[in-house]
Amino acid sequence: MFCGNYHGVVGYPKAKVDAVPIAVQRAHEKCFQNLHYIERHEEHTIAHAIQASYKKTKVYLWPAPTALGMRAGRTVENILLLAGFNNIKSKVIGSRTPHNTVKAVFKALNAVETLKDMQEKFGRVVEKHLLSRNISSVGLLVGNLKDQRTYSSQSLFEPVSERLITSGQFLKPPSRRSSSESSCYKKFAIAETHPIIQSSSLQHWFKNWQEQRKQKLTASTFSAAVGFWPIRRTQLWLEKIGAIEPFFGNLATCWSNIKEEVALERYKLITGNTVDFPEFQVYGKMNPEDSWLAASPDGLVDQFVYGLSLRGVLEIKCPFFGGDMSKAFPWRRIPLYCIPQAQGLMEIMDRDWMDFYVWTPKGSSLFRIYRDVEYWAALKLALSDFWWKHVQPAKEICGKYVITDPLRELKLVRPASRHELCGYIVCESKRIGDNSNLLMREINGKLTD
Structure with missing residues (x-):
């Protein structure tokens, strides 16, 4: 179950009860306690491409031009439509269980950066006409570039020399x-x-x-x-x-x-x-x-x-x-x-x-x-x-x-x-x-x- 106002607010609940009608009722009550505000670019898509993972599920989202429509699976499409998106392409890789997919999609949407975020990150003014001309080339692959330095090599090898290898x-x-x-x-x-x-x-x-x-x-x-x-x-x-x-x-x-x-x-x-x-x-x-x-x-x-x-x-x-x-x-x-x-x-x-x-x-x-x-x-x-x-x-x-x-x-x-x-x-x-x-x-x- 999902809930949304078609204008950037969307949420999802989780309820587990033996009887299905009671589970649906509890999920409906919890839905409004777990709402997320998602920034939309030009009121129809996201500002840049994004990827996110949850357990064995990886979700890719790409902005799409006006009138292209939604190109996504049923679960992802329902979330995006309730959030107010009309033009997005999506691909799910790995496990496609609904619970994992929902978690990965919300993780990706919450990682989307706004125009203000970009300006603060780079210390520059990002012109709006650049976003409208090529929304995927603003220069951000947020899900990937944020983590580009998170690896560590300390546990892989014991140091044997300080000189560089040729x-x-x-x-x-x-x-x-x-x-x-x-x-x-x-x-x-x-x-x-x-x-x-x-x-x-x-x-x-x-x-x-x-x-x-x-x-x-x-x-x-x-x-x-x-x-x-x-x-x-x-x-x-x-x-x-x-x-x-x-x-x-x-x-x-x-x-x-x-x-x-x-x-x-x-x-x-x-x-x-x-x-x-x-x-x-x-x-x-x-x-x-x-x-x-x-x-x-x-x-x-x-x-x-x-x-x-x-x-x-x-x-x-x-x-x-x-x-x-x-x-x-x-x-x-x-x-x-x-x-x-x-x-x-x-x-x-x-x-x-x-x-x-x-x-x-x-x-x-x-x-x-x-x-x-x-x-x-x-x-x-x-x-x-x-x-x-x-x-x-x-x-x-x-x-x-x-x-x-x-x-x-x-x-x-x-x-x-x-x-x-x-x-x-x-x-x-x-x-x-x-x-x-x-x-x-x-x-x-x-x-x-």
């Missing part, structure tokens, strides 16, 4: 490690590459930001951080904590670096657009708490229609097809694993749409993708969990103790193969991919359907 020490396997542990560790290590791959002539013609990327989570790794490829997620974690050398390239990336300039000229010839080349972009310029996110776009596009500026970003792909150019036909649709990168680039660069251009020796295709605020809210929650619950705790431990086998010794902060929201993000990626517009596809200079 990546070289990680890469030297200890002699006592068993063969099974060694083989398990090797599958995450970067495959050995030839020195010629790292030569300057095979690097990107203007993006040389490897050093800046080491301490950031960049858009090109978003799908791996969520768990689109299970082994790659653990591999990325090992890279970010310095356990293995970061990925510097292979034959496919060399092919892309060589051909991307040709692809860019082809794109400009087809569209007539002027492309600007930005610097390495860090997300946290307006909100320092997000400075761990970054992007390195291929270009920025500004179009003017009836005097109005349309701001877009360009992403170029030059598929390698395993070196078999007989299969090198332009894509008919955007792969799912490219959607997190595309949405991340648009959010970090603050652009409304993306031209996703695919070049091959036999032809090319051009897609138009639009920015999705709800998708970014879910993606950022997953990325934040990866960074603050796995990467940063492991780095702090490595700064205090000598770690020779991170897969075993850092087991408590090692990420699972997939994030809890990975399935949801994959489904939403398919939706965005299906809704993207194929503007053009040409083979040998001829347009095709």
Whole structure:
């Protein structure tokens, strides 16, 4: 049983009696003794994305634009409607028992911060037009960022040295490690590459930001951080904590670096657009708490229609097809694993749409993708969990103790193969991919359907 006035006040009781009618009556009497006031943003939604847990139940809530409606299960929807919310998306993970779900939902709603709370927290004035433009990107993941420093490493290891561990020490396997542990560790290590791959002539013609990327989570790794490829997620974690050398390239990336300039000229010839080349972009310029996110776009596009500026970003792909150019036909649709990168680039660069251009020796295709605020809210929650619950705790431990086998010794902060929201993000990626517009596809200079 729930009670509410549809204007921000909602409550729930709990009564346990043998007879159902008596239990209902007692619950009705107690309901008004446990009321909560929930702040609503623009009288229809919440101000930012939020997550909360109660026992084995985890609830995610995302703000939604006007007229989208409620997208939630029956229990969550009833609570939100009685509180006066009309546009919210929700997802429950883990145990779905009504009691646990109710507790988790109220815990999440009580953790939502108001505009005044944000101003006091950051010491700045939060403009209302920013909230209305992008309610999920005000810079708060309250349920996650509040707890980003609550972990402790004191009970995990005994201190053996005050010096910092280096990546070289990680890469030297200890002699006592068993063969099974060694083989398990090797599958995450970067495959050995030839020195010629790292030569300057095979690097990107203007993006040389490897050093800046080491301490950031960049858009090109978003799908791996969520768990689109299970082994790659653990591999990325090992890279970010310095356990293995970061990925510097292979034959496919060399092919892309060589051909991307040709692809860019082809794109400009087809569209007539002027492309600007930005610097390495860090997300946290307006909100320092997000400075761990970054992007390195291929270009920025500004179009003017009836005097109005349309701001877009360009992403170029030059598929390698395993070196078999007989299969090198332009894509008919955007792969799912490219959607997190595309949405991340648009959010970090603050652009409304993306031209996703695919070049091959036999032809090319051009897609138009639009920015999705709800998708970014879910993606950022997953990325934040990866960074603050796995990467940063492991780095702090490595700064205090000598770690020779991170897969075993850092087991408590090692990420699972997939994030809890990975399935949801994959489904939403398919939706965005299906809704993207194929503007053009040409083979040998001829347009095709």
